[in-house]
């Protein structure tokens with residue numbers, strides 16, 4: 001049985017004061033939802049104070065970074081490395097479509113980052129998704145990228161990655177994909193993983209859906225056995241919305 005996981009991507013939102021208020025609300029509201037893993041990804045500058053604020057006994061509430069650079073250290077102005085994240089965060093979001101769109105990240109960057117994160121003992125949450133709803137054939141690009149990723153990571157690392165299927169057209173638009181559509185893509189992803197790795201790994205790997213997830217559409221996704229959780233952007237900044245999402249998933253788990 002794959003354990004459900006919910007990733008809260010706060011993106012470039014919150015001042016330190018706002019982040020502390022939100023995290024405190026997460027701790028209070030979500031502490032009983034122990035059937036699920038919850039990964040909070042605040043802006044990286046707030047990771048250290050957030051790590052201080054998280055109490056040790058909330059083991060199902062973890063921290064993640066929204067990005068990382070693939071070099072270990074050196075003259076890379078403005079970047080952060082896994083060495084800096086290591087004792088603060090446990091997860092790192094990699095290859096988010098906003099990184100690809102605004103910062104020209106490529107699949108090669110994504111592969112390098114995945115390996116850097118794995119080598120540091122952290123868990124990569126790798127985002128893959130097609131650009132346009134109209135061009136279903138564009139989904140082939142996701143499957144190609146998945147093949148590239150599996151070709152370039154060690155067999156022993158296969159099961160350590162988490163994948164987030166995030167159709168770009170659904171992110172931040174209020175127009176989520178349907179559960180059936182997402183489950184179809186995710187099942188195809190598992191077929192490719194089975195070919196590249198093994199059936200066992202394909203069945204063990206956790207694959208999430210992301211894109212305009214809200215409390216009113218969460219049942220769509222969580223009702224699909226192929227989908228192991230969600231990556232939530234906008235709704236993760238609204239405590240009541242996010243609590244409802246977690247409550248529904250925890251209840252089903």
Ligand code: PGA
Pocket residue numbers: 009166170171172173174210211212213231232233234235
């Ligand atoms: P959204 O963001 O929930 O605001 O659509 C999702 C994401 O960034 O993956």
